[in-house]
Amino acid sequence: MPTREIAIALTDVDKRFGGLRAVKNVSLEVRAGERVSMIGTNGAGKSTLFNLIAGVFPVSAGSVSMFGSVVTKQNTAKRARNGLARTFQTSRLFEQLTAEENVFIALGGRGLGWRSLFPARSIERKWNRVAELLTTVGLSSESGRRVADLSHGEQRQLELAMALAADPKILMLDEPAAGFSPAERQQLVKMLTTLPSEITLLLIEHDMDIALQVADRVIVMHDGSKILEGTPDEIRASQVVRDIYLGGGHA
């Protein structure tokens, strides 16, 4: 297999919130098209690391690169325009708008020009794409419903559709299966494993089945540090991981 370019690179990244050191000296590389799961207990620093990659928080030390360019100083919107899409641990949707309007906004998200004054309803091409994306995540029957009226699981599905709408090069999903029923979980795994191979996927997931089924490589975080990295089989066999999750001495 030819060596693919590095999509995300973190070098000695640190994040402090006052006295709390939430991320400690983390370095990692994710290659383009790779599927990487990040696991760890609550408070391990996974979501903070996500926010550092997305540009929500500035790093306290270290650097972040995307496709070879240093983006440490870039804001969230700039990183998004360079191909990074993400979902949030708790849904952050536009509650007063319908499901399809939410996806429409996710499709449109670029410059502010005269075209943005065109009536939203008149752009059929975009609405077709909206319908496609809602079908992909299994929400086509709910397209006209207000987001505030959707169930938690449906809102998570909508989050996914919105992240996919941007045709991302890097897709970061923060606990996408939270609140899903077993059937919805299976649907999610199927969807993630059939994503186009050029999309780089970075996933935080507490459901080990999903995290290990989807990933080529797994990164284990604990107490702000990266403590282990390996294939799903290596992680399954790891005593360290068992200790962390079952509380056997390591913590």
Added chain:
Amino acid sequence: MSSSKQTSAHSGTWKRWVTTQNVVVAVVIVLGVIFPLVVDRPRFWLPNIGVRTLWMGTIAMSLVFLNKYVGLLSLAQMTFAGICSYGIGYFSVTMGLPIIPSIILSLGVGSLAGYITALIAVRTKAIYFMMITLALSQVFYSWASQAIEVTNARRGIAPIPRPNLGFIDLNDITTFYYFALFLAVLSYVIFRYTAKSQFGLAIQGIKDSPERMSALGYNVNRYRTAALTLAAFVASIGGVILVFDRNQVDPSFVSLDSTLNILVVAVVGGIGSLGGVFIGGLVFALLQNFAQDFTDRYMTLTGLVFIGVLLFFPAGLVGLGPIIRRLFSKRAKTSASKASSDTPTVERRAGTHNKKGQHK
């Protein structure tokens, strides 16, 4: 299942248009058009109630637009209107420019004021945004009260006669009223159109979740700046009506009192409804003109009306619509449940089903 979907889609086509908002708009426009024909003393009613309602409503509507679609409460809208009024006075009277270029330039100056305010305030939100807009409006008030070469200080610029625009003569009060009505409806159409545009969807997204909009690649502050500039443009349209209503411009246009009056108009009409502000404007204009007939303390009466609306109709007087509708549907529900006690509860909740039940 498909047949029920078809039925709901069919009823949806007309139902989509019969919303509380659209009913209020239709009623307000019809009342606005027939107003000069039904009042007994047009020379009193048209300027003091009609035109005043329209400029207050237009300016308050720009405040409601920002609050409803962008989630920002701006207390500078009256100031933008006042800046436009000052512009018309300065360009047409002090500089002697023709009236139409003066109006166009002044609309530009009012909008520019909105843009500059946005550059300063747009990174803040909630109470901080409100306080910055209030502070900026007070800065302008203070400047306008002293800048004798530009604003003629406290005496203001007068007279600013209503012009003959060539195709219409605004000296005729009925013509001027319809001109003001046209501008108010135009402002409303601008906002409704904007809300349905891609830009409108984006600013509503920013209101709900700015973090998510950033993560989608939107430049949140640029969108907020554009929305505030647009709202300042519409407030300036209100300023055009205002200056020709008063035939002058002075610092009282941009005083704290005037700023708060616009906020009261917006809240009384309904801070969540673009069309409702004109009801708020009308109530306010009526109180200003007639409260003195009942009491010397007419400001107290205005305050009491304001408190009453806040307590009983938090959504403003427009909120009366749904309340009345619920009352009617409650009555219909009672009679429908008497008619057929075995109708499922879910069906009885919907107004249309009640009617069907009654007909049966």
